[in-house]
Amino acid sequence: MRLSKFGFIFMALSGVVLFLPILVVSASALNGGRSMLFPPQDPTLARFGEFFISEPIWRNALKNSVIISLSSAALSVLFAWPAAYFIWKRSTALSRVIAGLMAMPFAVPPIVFGVGLGFMWAFSGGLGTIWAGILSLGALFAALPLVTISIGLQSIDDAHLDAAATMGATEATAFRTIVLPQTIPYTISGFFFAMVLSFNEFIVMFFVSSSAYSTVTLQIFNSLRNGFTPTMAVAAITFIVVSLVVFSLVARFGDLPRLMGADQSRR
Amino acid sequence: MSVSTAEGMAPDGVKETEGREPALAFKIALVILLGILCLVPFLFVLAISVGHKIEGAGWAFGFELTHYKRFLLGATWPETFQILYLQKLGYSLMFAAIGAVIAVALAFPFTYFLTRLTRRGQTVWLVLLLSSLSLSEVFIVMGWDILLSARSGLPALLDWVGFTDLMKDWGWFQWFRDIGLASPRAFKFKTSGLATVLCMSYLVWPYAVILLYPALSRLEPSLMEAARTMGARPSVVMRTVVLPSVKLPLFGSTLLLFVFLLGTYVTVTVFADPSQHTLAVSIYDSVRGSTLNAPFGAAQSVILLITAAVFLFAGQKLSNAGDRA
Incomplete structure (x- = not known):
């Protein structure tokens, strides 16, 4: 079906508004001075050097962001895989409890989860440690790989499993030869979703880090009272580029419309 | 397919009993771990909310309702009555509701x-939407901060x-000055309710698209084509075919985004x-x-949690009722 003229204009305008703030921030990174002006004044690329190389504050923050997002995404997948598999195998009360627990942090305003985690880690002595941050984000975003892996498991043809069982394959063999290969793209997508979101996470990290270390988003918020600077705009560019690359990869190697719940019968 | 391994030869009964016990133990371990990470934080919030404040930043377990009293009636009740915190809750609800409705409508x-x-x-x-959706709130605020700033943003453009x-x-x-959108010389959007609501709806707009996407992509095109062939105008098709079938997802997404926006900081x-x-600011x-x-x-x-739960519960009831009707 072709789009009407109105549809085309509406989509184009939405796209413009969607990318306007991002575009303005990206352009501001070129400012020669310390203030965020648009259009940028005496353009320079020096801010990129500051962000990635010369300023240890930003370098450390970026390092923490990368470590925390990669580890917490891996953890999310580790939580999500057995949960998704149990739910798919047999829907018991226990597997529903698991799914319910993983959905909890997603169903409430994030600030409340952050406050609670802050209390819990303060009580157990983990507050301000990197591993507490990793565990927190791992729990927060476990629901994402749970969803993608479940979609992957549902796409497995029962006939394949029946055939394997008839030929005498154990559950372990069928898992290794049928289930695992067919769900790997969905697992990777789930990992990427969790990774990008924990890379950008702010409010939960804010309560569990307790100012002991900072990630890029925390560092930006901490510097807020002095106003935004072009170096922070470089961070914004970095983050949006990472997201674009990651989601393009997901789209390239997986079926993004399907992951987002599109109807399969239409092309 | 290589299935002729030793374990593949084992009789069925042996395999079953061997497989079940560790699986159950594993499930229970997973429940405990997830319980600690996903449920215990909320229990801490609940326990500390009736705990005792120690001067200088600490707290101790206990049972007192002073903190709830302070929220609902003010710290000095019954001498005086304060609605300061109820007012803050009111602003949370107002901003979140307007933001969510605008986002879903667009x-x-x-x-x-x-x-x-x-x-x-x-x-x-979808790639563009997901990239925007995952972008941290701090960057989005940064972008709108420039767009609305007096020196290089919308006020300068209007000038x-x-x-x-x-x-x-x-x-x-x-008139613009009266509603707080202008200084004596020029337009001024920071700080204003307009800027807050604008940024909030921008924040959740991609979420709204992603939430509505499954329902709308399942709409049967032949249904709309049939209506069109029978001479219905596009607006009529929209009102009689499309809207009724996505009423519930529209309502559900608005509710979810509303709850999400309650915590915007x-x-x-x-x-x-x-x-x-x-x-949210007061909590911080x-x-x-x-x-x-x-x-x-x-x-x-x-x-805030109870407020969110009440709205989600009421929404569930309403949509169930709507489903039956």
Whole structure:
């Protein structure tokens, strides 16, 4: 079906508004001075050097962001895989409890989860440690790989499993030869979703880090009272580029419309 | 397929009993781990909200309702009655409701058109939407901060195109000043409720599209084509075919985004006037910020949580009722 003229204009305008703030921030990174002006004044690329190389504050923050997002995404997948598999195998009360627990942090305003985690880690002595941050984000975003892996498991043809069982394959063999290969793209997508979101996470990290270390988003918020600077705009560019690359990869190697719940019968 | 391994030869009964025990133990371990990470934090909030405040930032377990009393009636009740915190809750509800409704209202036509595109077109848009959706609130606030700033944003643009002078000539400028969107000389959007709501709806707009996408992509095109062939105008098709079938997803997404926006923090601190600061800001001040009263912060969190739960529950009831009707 072709789009009407109105549809085309509406989509184009939405796209413009969607990318306007991002575009303005990206352009501001070129400012020669310390203030965020648009259009940028005496353009320079020096801010990129500051962000990635010369300023240890930003370098450390970026390092923490990368470590925390990669580890917490891996953890999310580790939580999500057995949960998704149990739910798919047999829907018991226990597997529903698991799914319910993983959905909890997603169903409430994030600030409340952050406050609670802050209390819990303060009580157990983990507050301000990197591993507490990793565990927190791992729990927060476990629901994402749970969803993608479940979609992957549902796409497995029962006939394949029946055939394997008839030929005498154990559950372990069928898992290794049928289930695992067919769900790997969905697992990777789930990992990427969790990774990008924990890379950008702010409010939960804010309560569990307790100012002991900072990630890029925390560092930006901490510097807020002095106003935004072009170096922070470089961070914004970095983050949006990472997201674009990651989601393009997901789209390239997986079926993004399907992951987002599109109807399969239409092309 | 290589299935002729030793374990493949084992009789069925042996395999079953061997497999079940460790699986159950594993499941229970997973429940405990997830319980600690996903449920215990909320229990801490609940426990500390009735705990005792220790001067200097600490708290101790206990049972007192002073913090809830302070929220609902004011610290000095019954001598005086304060609605300061109820007011903050009111601002939370107001901003979140307006933000969510605007986001869904603008996302609905967009998603409808999106699902009419080719598979390839949809994929490209989804990549852009997901990238925007995952972008941290701090960056989004940064972008709108520049766009609304007096020196290089919208006020400067309005000045440049002559809109400011036009409004002054027509005598309408005073009206903008009265509603807090202008300083004596020019337009001013920071701080204002408009900027807060604008940034909030921008924040959740991509979420709204993603939430509406499954329902709209499952709409049967033949149904709409049939209506069109029978001579129904596009607006009639929209009203009689499309809207009724996506009524529930529209309602559900608005509710979810409303709950999500209840906790918005960065947007409110940057764009809202301090007199209109929401409960989220007050929670931060109590837990980590200037006022340092962890039990009171916890009590405020519990109230925000209850508010969210009430709306989700009422929404569930309403949509069930709508389903049956």
